[in-house]
Amino acid sequence: MQQPAERRSNRERTETTRRDLIAAARKLFTEKSYAETSTPEIVAAAGVTRGALYHHFEDKQALFRAVVEHEAELVAAEIERAAPDTLPARKALIAGGEAFIKAMATPGRTRLLLLDGPAVLGRAEMDAIDARHGTRTLRAGIAFAMRDGVMKRLSLDAVTALVSSAFDRAALAIDAGAPVEDYRKALTALIEGLTPGR
Template sequence: MRPKPARRSNRERTETTRAELIAAARRLFIEKGYAETATPDIVAAAGLTRGALYHHFADKQALFRAVVENEAQVVAQEIDRASPSTLPPREALVQGGEAFLAAMAQPGRTRLLLLDGPAVLGRIAMDEIDGRHAARTLREGLAFAAEADAVPRSIPIDAVAHLLSSAFDRAALAIAAGADPTDYKVALAAMIDGILIRAA
């Protein structure tokens, strides 16, 4: 007699349903775009009901925000993995930047985070999300370099992080449009070196 499968807890069922909705929504937002994706399409793709969707998310925009948060979190995890604190500051910044570009090369990610994200959620909301994820890793990398006296104390770290973050975003968009990733990696490394060279 085979043992009965363990029953999932309410929390496990809730997390599974939420993950299924986010995964289905992600696919459709990438394929069709936010505006052309309707909630009935999402629940059909997830094999769930509209009631399940609205139990977890207030509306389509709230679901889109959850998709964007997930994507941003994955990107930050890839950066953190590629730039451990054991690396020297320059290598951590360069390798973290290359990890960002590699993570953003995942099909559809630039559309979600850099095109539809700001259009749907607004620039302030996207800056807030980015500030907890990729921009946070860049700011921490620059702060680490400053603590190691690799950046002059007169340089405002937050401003530099904001500008470099914008440069990385533009590079990701260009690469997604077909540009040579190597060119942008070289250019971004040169920008980082331009900041660090002044520490001599």
């Protein structure tokens, strides 16, 4: 009867070590950049052995990928909380967009997802990560607006890509010090222009 408890304990330890590595790496990647962060620094910050790092991740890039994926999950979760299925299509897109801007204000997130992510992992891999998270939520919102008749039926892929790019550019500008309210209003106007109604 002792064995299942031990297995669960080992699994919990494994998950804790993985979480600690991701948290330590995130802190260092955002403070110093991916290029300037070494694996010995990550190991020391996480309080684990080098062997533990390589047990969980093939290399530094694999750990970075896990950090980026986790950040993208957090952004998508905030968007989904702000824009539940019960909201009308236009309001859901606006609320989701505002949640994205708010989520991207978390220190270091813009750097991870919009600057270092594409540089380290490549555009194709970042697009795949986005497609599982933030872009997935945007695509669903745009599809809902088209089905609901408040947005003209155009290529779903094209509209999603263009609106996503607008939000990413806004996040980069805000991170560089541009006024949040200016971009929030502009993005709301963009969504309103795309969703004039039936």
